[in-house]
Amino acid sequence: MKELKKPELLCPAGNLEKALLAFHFGADAVYIGGTVFGLRKYADNFSLPEIKTLIKHARQLNKAVYVVLNAFAHNDDIQPIIDYLKELDALKPDAVIVSDLGVATLVTNYTSIPLHVSTQASVSNAWGSLFWKNHGAKRVILAREVSVEDCKTIFKDSDIELEIFIHGAMCASYSGKCVISNYSAGRDSNRGGCVQSCRHKYNLSDPKTDEKLGSEHIMNAKDLMGIDQLPSMIKAGIASLKIEGRMKSNLYVANAASVYRQAIDYCYSCMKDNTLIEQEKLNSFKDQLSWISNRSFSSGGLDHRPFRDSINYEFTHYQKKVDYVGCVRDKIGNSIFSETKINLNVGETLLCISPNNAPFSFKLESLHNSLNEQVDKINPNSIFRFDNQKIDQHSVLAKLINN
Numbered sequence: 001m002k003e004l005k006k007p008e009l010l011c012p013a014g015n016l017e018k019a020l021l022a023f024h025f026g027a028d029a030v031y032i033g034g035t036v037f038g039l040r041k042y043a044d045n046f047s048l049p050e051i052k053t054l055i056k057h058a059r060q061l062n063k064a065v066y067v068v069l070n071a072f073a074h075n076d077d078i079q080p081i082i083d084y085l086k087e088l089d090a091l092k093p094d095a096v097i098v099s100d101l102g103v104a105t106l107v108t109n110y111t112s113i114p115l116h117v118s119t120q121a122s123v124s125n126a127w128g129s130l131f132w133k134n135h136g137a138k139r140v141i142l143a144r145e146v147s148v149e150d151c152k153t154i155f156k157d158s159d160i161e162l163e164i165f166i167h168g169a170m171c172a173s174y175s176g177k178c179v180i181s182n183y184s185a186g187r188d189s190n191r192g193g194c195v196q197s198c199r200h201k202y203n204l205s206d207p208k209t210d211e212k213l214g215s216e217h218i219m220n221a222k223d224l225m226g227i228d229q230l231p232s233m234i235k236a237g238i239a240s241l242k243i244e245g246r247m248k249s250n251l252y253v254a255n256a257a258s259v260y261r262q263a264i265d266y267c268y269s270c271m272k273d274n275t276l277i278e279q280e281k282l283n284s285f286k287d288q289l290s291w292i293s294n295r296s297f298s299s300g301g302l303d304h305r306p307f308r309d310s311i312n313y314e315f316t317h318y319q320k321k322v323d324y325v326g327c328v329r330d331k332i333g334n335s336i337f338s339e340t341k342i343n344l345n346v347g348e349t350l351l352c353i354s355p356n357n358a359p360f361s362f363k364l365e366s367l368h369n370s371l372n373e374q375v376d377k378i379n380p381n382s383i384f385r386f387d388n389q390k391i392d393q394h395s396v397l398a399k400l401i402n403n
């Protein structure tokens, strides 16, 4: 039996700030998009100098950076991709994530960057993994429709690093291969332009009687949450657990990284020491994940092929228990300097999500604006100061809704 290995925690980073937040909150690695070919046209994305800066930070922290290059290429894309790859090669990221066979060939021919095969390549069996292994891939990110049980066999039979998604928004299509957005809005989902047509309302009626059938939200996938499956993922030898969300907020990145860091460490140490993994503890992780906006959760394809219970027929909006306030920018003595994106008033209760401590709530006893004047309220998009001994730098603040 292979030795139990702690899987890597891989977090999304839409920009440099989010990448550093993910590292502070426990990510072992981040995946980022460059300004081209990264399937998230509307995320901030990284220029080449920004990628260089991030890689420098990552090296200092002993963390990894993977660059996503997973759009499907057309013939006219080839020369720009070659030019881009040559520049990327000089920066030495830890991997590029690719789905297109042609782009994968360019990566192996023109660079020495390790190749990770994107989930968009829909690898769902050991033969697919072996194919990619024989064509130079270091890691395969399996299709989202592959169960943890199947991962176990795929790893045993192909012996290549495997990565799977553990958390985040899901697509109603097979491994993200979908053209509804192209047809309904003229935006290509396979080149980063998806308008999320699956979240829209649709009328389903009997053509003979015009009778309305079922729900209006027929393709609205719930978000994935894999806390309960974490012990089997570790047992299956999966090398990397990935959180979706390069377009999500600082709060989402910090909270998801923090929860999964704790959950992976907890489950791994219980399994190593042969002690009981307490369901109550797993439930507390799930509860913290549900604070941040979500479309309700399912285990997607982790236990079995996704089916009815992976779709949210009730609503398409997000539900959440907290609003994002901002990131702590500095701490001098007990004085905390933070940004706020929303209105704040003296006496309100905030929540602190910290990279070093369990989350805790506290009351804003007094407030100072950026001119250091004592005030009763702070307007959105400003810097404010308050005193708190417990809060540390890099913490993220949120406001409990309806407190």
Ligand code: SF4
Binding pocket: 170, 171, 172, 173, 176, 177, 178, 179, 180, 181, 189, 194, 195, 196, 197, 198, 199
């Ligand atoms: S429209 Fe929905 S199912 Fe299709 S690619 Fe976009 S998010 Fe996925």
